[in-house]
Amino acid sequence: MSARLVAAGAAAGTQQVVWPSSPAQSAEDPWWRSAVVYQVYLRSFADGNGDGIGDLAGLRARLPYLAWLGVDALWINPHYPSGGADGGYDVVDYRAVDPEYGDVSDVEALVADARQLGLRVVLDVVPNHTSDRHPWFQAALADPGCPEASRYHFAPPSEEPPNNWRSLFGGPAWSRTPDGRWYLHLFAPEQPDLNWRDPVVADDFERTLRFWLDRGVSGFRVDVAYGLYKDAGLRDNPGSYSPTLFGHGPEQAMTWNQPEVHDVWRRWRSVCDEYTGTMLVGEVCLADLDEVALYSRPDELHQSLSFRLLKSSWSTPAFAEAIGSALDAFGRVGAPVSWVLGNHDKDRMVSRFGGGETGLARARAAALLLLSLPGSAYVYAGDELGLPQADVPDEAKRDPIFFRSNGERAGRDGCRVPMPWNASAGVGFSPAGAARPWLPVPAAWRQHAVSRQTRDSSSVLHLYREALAIRAEHPALGTGEATVSTRGDVLTVRCTGGGRTVRCVVNMGTGTALVRSRGEVLLTSGAGVHAPGRSVALPPDTAVWLAED
Structure with missing residues (x-):
C-alpha cells in the first residue's frame, strides 16, 4: 500500500496526505504486537x-x-x-x-x-561482537591457528588494513594484534566482530x-x-x-x-x-x-x-x-x-x-x-x-x-x-x-x-x-487501523478498532489550531485546550485524543 494525496476538505493552499495502515489486529494476537x-x-x-x-x-x-x-x-x-x-x-x-x-x-x-x-x-x-576479553578472542590472540580464531575476522599482517571499512565510533574498523595481524571491529577496538560463517x-x-x-x-x-x-x-x-x-x-x-x-x-x-x-x-x-x-x-x-x-x-x-x-x-x-x-x-x-x-x-x-x-x-x-x-x-x-x-x-x-x-x-x-x-x-x-x-x-x-x-481501555489505540493526514501544521492520526475511533491531533505550528470534533476529549498533552461548540481549540505544540463513536 502506498501513500495517496487527498485534496478533498483541505483548506486552500494545503494538502492532506493519507496513509492506510496494515489490517487491524484480532483479539487473539500475541501480547508483543x-x-x-x-x-x-x-x-x-x-x-x-x-x-x-x-x-x-x-x-x-x-x-x-x-x-x-x-x-x-x-x-x-x-x-x-x-x-x-x-x-x-x-x-x-x-x-x-x-x-x-x-x-x-x-x-x-x-x-x-x-x-x-x-x-x-x-x-x-x-x-555481532564480543569483548576482546572473551575467552574465544583471548585464545585467538595466543594462537592464530586455534579453532577460536576462525570465529572472528582476522587478516594477515600487512602495511594497510584489508579494506576501507570504518568504525561507527570513529576511525578505521581494523586494529592490529600484538603479532601484527588485523582484526575487524565495527565498533570499538575492544569489540571484535564475530565471524558468523563459523x-x-x-x-x-x-x-x-x-x-x-x-x-x-x-x-x-x-x-x-x-x-x-x-x-x-x-x-x-x-x-x-x-x-x-x-x-x-x-x-x-x-x-x-x-x-x-x-x-x-x-x-x-x-x-x-x-x-x-x-x-x-x-x-x-x-x-x-x-x-x-x-x-x-x-x-x-x-x-x-x-x-x-x-x-x-x-x-x-x-x-x-x-x-x-x-x-x-x-x-x-x-x-x-x-x-x-x-x-x-x-x-x-x-x-x-x-x-x-x-x-x-x-x-x-x-x-x-x-x-x-x-x-x-x-x-x-x-x-x-x-x-x-x-x-x-x-x-x-x-x-x-x-x-x-x-x-x-x-x-x-x-x-x-x-x-x-x-x-x-x-x-x-x-x-x-x-x-x-x-x-x-x-x-x-x-x-x-x-x-x-x-x-x-x-x-x-x-x-x-x-x-x-486509556490506551489499555480503547482497542482503537495500539491495536487498530490507522490513517495519517496533514493539514498545514496539524497532524492527525485516526485510529479505528473495536467499533470505536480515536483521533490523535497534534498542532506542530506556532498558532492555535481549530479542530473539528463531534466526540469526547479523552486526553490532552497540555493546558489551554478548550472545546467551543463542535470544535477544539488546540494551542501550539499540543496534542489531543478525541474519541468518536
Whole structure:
C-alpha cells in the first residue's frame, strides 16, 4: 500500500496526505504486537547496594513503579560480564551476570517478581561482537591457528588494513594484534566482530537463548540485528562511512544487511516458537524502511524497531512521512510497527525538540502521538519524567564515541545519567550514604523526580500514566487501523478498532489550531485546550485524543 494525496476538505493552499495502515489486529494476537515496553538502562535505573551503579536488586525494588505506570514489559540493557568499553555491549560471558549487577538468581527473581505484577522481562543480546576479553578472542590472540580464531575476522599482517571499512565510533574498523595481524571491529577496538560463517558461533548463541528462556524471560532485544554477516570477500565499501539521516545506506553495502543474516533470525524464531509467549525485537538501523521491515517477516524476528520518529525533526511533514512510511513498509510484510521516540543512543526528546518549555511541550505531545499508533511502543526510562539531555562534564564521560572522535562528538552519556527518584541530594538513585552515582546527576534534575511528579496531576509522569490507562481501555489505540493526514501544521492520526475511533491531533505550528470534533476529549498533552461548540481549540505544540463513536 502506498501513500495517496487527498485534496478533498483541505483548506486552500494545503494538502492532506493519507496513509492506510496494515489490517487491524484480532483479539487473539500475541501480547508483543501492541505492548508498551519500558527500556531500563540497568546501570542508571536504581542502585540497590549503594555502590553508585544500578543493579538487578535496585530494579526489582522499583518494579511496582513500572506496574503503577502501566507498561506491559521491560527491556533491560546488557547485564552480562563485560570489559566495560561500551556500556555492557562488549560481552565476556553471555550466560552469566556481571557481579556489579548481581547474579543469575537475581535475574530469576526479577522475572518471578515481574510476572506477579503482570510484567514481562526482555533481555538484550549482543550477537555481532564480543569483548576482546572473551575467552574465544583471548585464545585467538595466543594462537592464530586455534579453532577460536576462525570465529572472528582476522587478516594477515600487512602495511594497510584489508579494506576501507570504518568504525561507527570513529576511525578505521581494523586494529592490529600484538603479532601484527588485523582484526575487524565495527565498533570499538575492544569489540571484535564475530565471524558468523563459523557454525560454532550460531550453535553457541542458540545455547545462550535457551539458557535465558529456560529461566522465564519473555524474549530478547537483538543488538545490531542488521549486522553479523559481512561481505565474504571483505571488499571495500563503495563509499567511506558517512552516517545517513535514517540509518546505514548503500555506501556501507559490504558491512551491513547481508542476505545470510535472515537465516540467523529464522533459526532464532524457531527456538522462540518452542517457548510460549516469547519474542525477538531487532535493532535494525537501515536507511530503507522496506529493508527494515523484511526482518519482521512471519518466520524471522517478531519485530524490528522503526527509528524514523526518533530521527525526525519537529515538523508535520517529517512526522507524517515517518509514520506513513513505516505503516506502509511493515504492512507489506504483515507485521506491526515497533515505534521508538527515545533510547540510550540518542539525545533526550525534550532537548531534541528545542529544549526548555518548548521542548517539554513537544515531548508531551509526542508521547500522546507515540501511544496512539498501532503496534508496540518503546519508552525509554526517564522520558516519562520529561528529562532533558544532561550536560556531562568531559572528565566524567565514559562513552567510547567521545574518545574515539577526540571529543568532536559528545557521545551518549547525557541520555544515560541515573534516574531521579526523589528530591534529595542523591535523587534517591542509591541508598542513603552510598557512593556517588557512576555518572553525575545535574542538581536541577531534582525538579523532575518521581516523588514530585507523582504528587502533581499535571506532570509528565501523570500524562504517561493516564495515556497508558486509556490506551489499555480503547482497542482503537495500539491495536487498530490507522490513517495519517496533514493539514498545514496539524497532524492527525485516526485510529479505528473495536467499533470505536480515536483521533490523535497534534498542532506542530506556532498558532492555535481549530479542530473539528463531534466526540469526547479523552486526553490532552497540555493546558489551554478548550472545546467551543463542535470544535477544539488546540494551542501550539499540543496534542489531543478525541474519541468518536
